[in-house]
Amino acid sequence: MAPTIVVIAMGEMGSAVGRRLRERGARVLTSLAGRSDASKGRAERAGVAIVDDDVKLVADADYVLSIIPPGEAVAFAARMAPSLRQSNRRPLFIDCNAVSPQTVRKVEALIASSGCPFVDAGIIGGPPREGEDGPRFYASGPHAAAFAALRDYGLDVRPMEGTIGSASALKLSYASLTKGLTALGAVMMLGAERAGVAAALSGELDASQPALKSLLERQVPRMYPKAYRWVAEMEEIAAYLEADPAGAEIYHGAARLFERLAEAHGSGGPEITSLKAFTAKRG
Numbered sequence: 213m214a215p216t217i218v219v220i221a222m223g224e225m226g227s228a229v230g231r232r233l234r235e236r237g238a239r240v241l242t243s244l245a246g247r248s249d250a251s252k253g254r255a256e257r258a259g260v261a262i263v264d265d266d267v268k269l270v271a272d273a274d275y276v277l278s279i280i281p282p283g284e285a286v287a288f289a290a291r292m293a294p295s296l297r298q299s300n301r302r303p304l305f306i307d308c309n310a311v312s313p314q315t316v317r318k319v320e321a322l323i324a325s326s327g328c329p330f331v332d333a334g335i336i337g338g339p340p341r342e343g344e345d346g347p348r349f350y351a352s353g354p355h356a357a358a359f360a361a362l363r364d365y366g367l368d369v370r371p372m373e374g375t376i377g378s379a380s381a382l383k384l385s386y387a388s389l390t391k392g393l394t395a396l397g398a399v400m401m402l403g404a405e406r407a408g409v410a411a412a413l414s415g416e417l418d419a420s421q422p423a424l425k426s427l428l429e430r431q432v433p434r435m436y437p438k439a440y441r442w443v444a445e446m447e448e449i450a451a452y453l454e455a456d457p458a459g460a461e462i463y464h465g466a467a468r469l470f471e472r473l474a475e476a477h478g479s480g481g482p483e484i485t486s487l488k489a490f491t492a493k494r495g
Contacts, residue, residue, distance in 0.1 A: 214238050215274040215365070218303070219260065220288065221247055225347075226279040227254035228339030229367070232346060234259050236366040243269050266295040273303040275362065276328075278319075279335070283444035285309040289322040296326035304358055306331040308349065310387055310445045312452040313377030320353075320376050329355040332376045333369075334383025340366065352378035384445075384452045388463065391442055392449075394435050395466040397428040398473065401490040402483060410490050429491045436484055440474035443467050 216239045219230040226242075234240045240260040244252050255262055263269040270276060270292065280288055285307060296305070305323045307316055307330070320330045330353060337347030349369045351359045356371035356379075363369050372378060404410040417425035435442070446467035450460040476483040 215362075216241065216272055217362075217365075218242065218269055218273045218276040220276070220278055221280050222251040222255040222258070222260075223279065223281075224254070225335065225339045226277075227251075227258045227260075228341070228346075229277065229279060230255070230260040231258035232340040232366040233362070236364070238362075238365045241269055241273070266292060267298055270295050270299045270303060272300055274301060275359075276303050276305045277308055278306065279308045281441050281444060282310045282315070282448050285311050285315060286318050286322070289319040293322050293326045296323070296328050299326075299328075302326070302328045304329050304331060304355060306333050306351070306359055307380075308333045308335050310334070310383055310448060311380055312384060312448045313380050314451055314454075315448060316377055316380045329358065330376065331355050331359045332379045333359065334379040334386075336383060336386050350379045350382050352376060381452065384449050387445060388449045388453075390431075391435075391445065392463070392466060393427070394431045395446075395469050398432055398435070398487060399469060401428075401432065401487055405486040405490060410486075414490065432487055432491055435470075436473065436477045436487075439470040439477060442470045443474065446470060 214237050217233050218241050219226050219233070220242060222230070222242055222244070230240045230242060241263050242255055242260050243264050243266065244255060244262055245264045276292070278285065278288055296303070305328045307319050316332050323330045331351050332353050333349050333351045335347045335349055340346030345368050346366070347368065349367055351369055351371050352374045353376040360369045360371050372382070401410070404413040446463045450463040450467070453459040453463065473483060475481070
């Protein structure tokens with residue numbers, strides 16, 4: 213019998229994961245409680261069933277995948293725990309969010325009160341697309357192998373050695389490099405524009421760092437609409453690096469940068485215009 217899988221929420225990643233699971237034969241449910249019209253549209257396009265009552269949502273679920281902004285992860289677990297306690301099957305709860313090991317352990321503690329098994333997962337890669345394998349779901353904890361059963365429904369699940377927190381540590385280690393580089397590139401582009409040397413910097417990158425320039429020209433424009441979601445992720449990376457105060461401070465700074473760029477993107481501010489001008493240059 214095909215599993216019943218709850219996917220929360222219907223962002224770009226969650227809706228694409230829901231679509232993949234449904235297309236491979238699973239029964240997929242979601243809730244739109246507190247979500248936007250955009251989420252509703254993505255849910256409808258993904259073809260997932262909408263159940264806005266939490267008790268009914270998880271009553272017969274086999275799996276619950278939490279794929280939400282990192283700042284919502286703890287609150288969502290607290291919200292779902294009472295309904296999970298009433299469920300018929302005690303579904304496997306998989307936290308797939310970009311949170312620190314410290315935060316994922318808080319989520320685990322909340323879910324433990326429901327009696328449901330728990331998996332720490334980190335998603336690396338973009339949303340699943342037709343003809344592509346999709347992102348890797350690195351999974352840790354004693355129930356990671358049970359999550360791997362969803363390979364039969366189109367997810368690239370990779371159990372890894374380690375305890376709860378290991379998958380989250382891997383995810384944040386990766387994101388600290390990729391999104392951290394995006395932050396660094398954006399800061400330097402803005403600095404060069406303010407100093408009047410943007411064209412010279414662009415030309416030098418063409419000559420000496422073409423791979424880096426190509427990456428920044430691809431990644432920085434993709435960041436604008438996502439910057440608001442990256443604020444909490446940078447703070448989670450800072451928490452992950454708490455043993456290294458200087459390292460943590462870098463990511464506190466990146467959080468403030470993305471906060472500012474999110475505001476600029478929403479208002480069409482000059483910083484976004486400057487970044488678009490830089491990434492459009494060719495020498």
